[in-house]
Amino acid sequence: MDRQLTDKKQDGGIRQSGSIIAKELQVLGLAVRARRVALGSDAALLSISRGAAHLVYLASDAGDNAAKKFRDKCAFYQIPIVTSFTRAELGRACGRSQLVVAAVTDPGFAAELAHDAAGDISGGVLFDKTSRV
Numbered sequence: 001m002d003r004q005l006t007d008k009k010q011d012g013g014i015r016q017s018g019s020i021i022a023k024e025l026q027v028l029g030l031a032v033r034a035r036r037v038a039l040g041s042d043a044a045l046l047s048i049s050r051g052a053a054h055l056v057y058l059a060s061d062a063g064d065n066a067a068k069k070f071r072d073k074c075a076f077y078q079i080p081i082v083t084s085f086t087r088a089e090l091g092r093a094c095g096r097s098q099l100v101v102a103a104v105t106d107p108g109f110a111a112e113l114a115h116d117a118a119g120d121i122s123g124g125v126l127f128d129k130t131s132r133v
Helices: 019-033 041-049 064-077 087-094 107-116
Strands: 005-008 014-017 037-039 055-058 101-104
Touching: 019 037, 019 087, 019 101, 019 107, 037 041, 041 064, 041 101, 055 064, 055 107, 101 107
Parallel strands: none
Antiparallel strands: 005 014, 037 101, 055 101
Protein backbone atom coordinates (compact mmCIF):
# COMPACT_ATOMS: atom_id res chain seq x y z
CA MET A 1 0.00 0.00 0.00
CA ASP A 2 1.49 3.33 -1.07
CA ARG A 3 1.71 5.91 1.64
CA GLN A 4 0.64 9.41 0.62
CA LEU A 5 2.35 12.49 2.08
CA THR A 6 0.27 15.60 2.50
CA ASP A 7 1.86 18.99 2.85
CA LYS A 8 0.22 22.40 3.12
CA LYS A 9 1.74 24.74 0.59
CA GLN A 10 2.31 28.39 1.41
CA ASP A 11 -0.62 29.43 -0.78
CA GLY A 12 -2.96 27.20 1.26
CA GLY A 13 -3.24 24.38 -1.29
CA ILE A 14 -2.52 20.74 -0.57
CA ARG A 15 0.31 18.87 -2.28
CA GLN A 16 0.06 15.10 -2.41
CA SER A 17 3.19 13.14 -3.10
CA GLY A 18 3.43 9.55 -4.25
CA SER A 19 5.48 6.77 -2.77
CA ILE A 20 8.51 7.44 -5.02
CA ILE A 21 8.76 11.03 -3.78
CA ALA A 22 8.26 9.85 -0.20
CA LYS A 23 11.07 7.32 -0.66
CA GLU A 24 13.34 9.97 -2.13
CA LEU A 25 12.77 12.26 0.85
CA GLN A 26 13.32 9.36 3.25
CA VAL A 27 16.64 8.45 1.62
CA LEU A 28 17.68 12.11 1.74
CA GLY A 29 16.84 12.20 5.46
CA LEU A 30 18.83 9.00 6.01
CA ALA A 31 21.82 10.56 4.22
CA VAL A 32 21.53 13.62 6.49
CA ARG A 33 21.50 11.43 9.60
CA ALA A 34 24.57 9.62 8.23
CA ARG A 35 26.28 13.02 7.82
CA ARG A 36 26.68 12.59 4.07
CA VAL A 37 24.92 15.82 3.06
CA ALA A 38 26.16 19.41 3.14
CA LEU A 39 23.22 21.55 4.28
CA GLY A 40 22.89 25.24 3.49
CA SER A 41 24.35 27.53 0.87
CA ASP A 42 27.87 27.94 2.24
CA ALA A 43 28.46 24.26 2.98
CA ALA A 44 26.97 23.20 -0.35
CA LEU A 45 29.12 25.68 -2.33
CA LEU A 46 32.23 24.48 -0.52
CA SER A 47 31.48 20.81 -1.21
CA ILE A 48 30.69 21.55 -4.87
CA SER A 49 33.91 23.51 -5.42
CA ARG A 50 36.00 20.85 -3.63
CA GLY A 51 34.52 18.13 -5.81
CA ALA A 52 32.88 16.32 -2.89
CA ALA A 53 29.27 16.81 -4.04
CA HIS A 54 27.72 14.14 -6.24
CA LEU A 55 24.12 15.45 -6.36
CA VAL A 56 22.58 18.80 -5.42
CA TYR A 57 19.02 19.49 -4.29
CA LEU A 58 17.86 23.05 -4.91
CA ALA A 59 14.48 24.26 -3.67
CA SER A 60 12.04 25.00 -6.47
CA ASP A 61 11.09 28.25 -4.72
CA ALA A 62 14.68 29.42 -4.21
CA GLY A 63 15.54 33.01 -5.04
CA ASP A 64 16.71 33.91 -8.52
CA ASN A 65 20.26 34.77 -7.42
CA ALA A 66 20.72 31.55 -5.43
CA ALA A 67 19.21 29.45 -8.22
CA LYS A 68 21.55 30.98 -10.81
CA LYS A 69 24.58 30.60 -8.56
CA PHE A 70 23.96 26.90 -7.92
CA ARG A 71 22.92 26.10 -11.49
CA ASP A 72 26.11 27.71 -12.79
CA LYS A 73 28.34 25.95 -10.23
CA CYS A 74 26.73 22.58 -10.92
CA ALA A 75 27.02 23.09 -14.67
CA PHE A 76 30.70 24.00 -14.38
CA TYR A 77 31.56 21.03 -12.13
CA GLN A 78 29.13 18.69 -13.99
CA ILE A 79 27.04 17.85 -10.93
CA PRO A 80 23.38 16.86 -11.41
CA ILE A 81 20.85 19.16 -9.79
CA VAL A 82 17.30 18.30 -8.63
CA THR A 83 14.70 21.05 -8.25
CA SER A 84 11.53 19.11 -7.53
CA PHE A 85 10.96 20.07 -3.88
CA THR A 86 10.09 23.30 -2.07
CA ARG A 87 12.02 24.81 0.84
CA ALA A 88 9.57 23.36 3.34
CA GLU A 89 9.76 19.84 1.87
CA LEU A 90 13.58 19.84 1.78
CA GLY A 91 13.71 21.26 5.29
CA ARG A 92 11.30 18.68 6.68
CA ALA A 93 13.30 15.84 5.12
CA CYS A 94 16.55 17.22 6.55
CA GLY A 95 15.29 18.09 10.02
CA ARG A 96 15.06 21.85 9.60
CA SER A 97 12.21 24.28 9.17
CA GLN A 98 13.28 25.36 5.65
CA LEU A 99 16.24 24.54 3.45
CA VAL A 100 17.22 26.04 0.10
CA VAL A 101 20.07 23.73 -0.94
CA ALA A 102 21.52 20.38 0.06
CA ALA A 103 24.55 18.71 -1.55
CA VAL A 104 24.84 14.91 -1.25
CA THR A 105 28.50 13.99 -0.74
CA ASP A 106 28.25 10.20 -0.67
CA PRO A 107 28.32 8.46 -4.09
CA GLY A 108 26.09 5.60 -2.91
CA PHE A 109 23.36 7.87 -1.58
CA ALA A 110 23.68 10.08 -4.66
CA ALA A 111 23.21 7.11 -6.98
CA GLU A 112 20.11 5.95 -5.08
CA LEU A 113 18.63 9.46 -5.05
CA ALA A 114 19.47 10.04 -8.73
CA HIS A 115 17.72 6.78 -9.60
CA ASP A 116 14.59 7.91 -7.70
CA ALA A 117 14.63 11.39 -9.26
CA ALA A 118 15.58 10.37 -12.80
CA GLY A 119 12.91 12.53 -14.44
CA ASP A 120 13.64 15.63 -12.36
CA ILE A 121 17.42 15.93 -12.82
CA SER A 122 18.87 18.62 -15.02
CA GLY A 123 22.50 19.11 -15.90
CA GLY A 124 25.51 17.15 -14.80
CA VAL A 125 27.06 14.10 -16.34
CA LEU A 126 23.87 12.03 -16.24
CA PHE A 127 22.41 13.79 -19.27
CA ASP A 128 25.42 15.80 -20.45
CA LYS A 129 23.36 18.98 -20.65
CA THR A 130 22.43 21.88 -18.44
CA SER A 131 19.38 24.05 -18.23
CA ARG A 132 19.75 27.81 -18.48
CA VAL A 133 18.36 30.26 -15.99
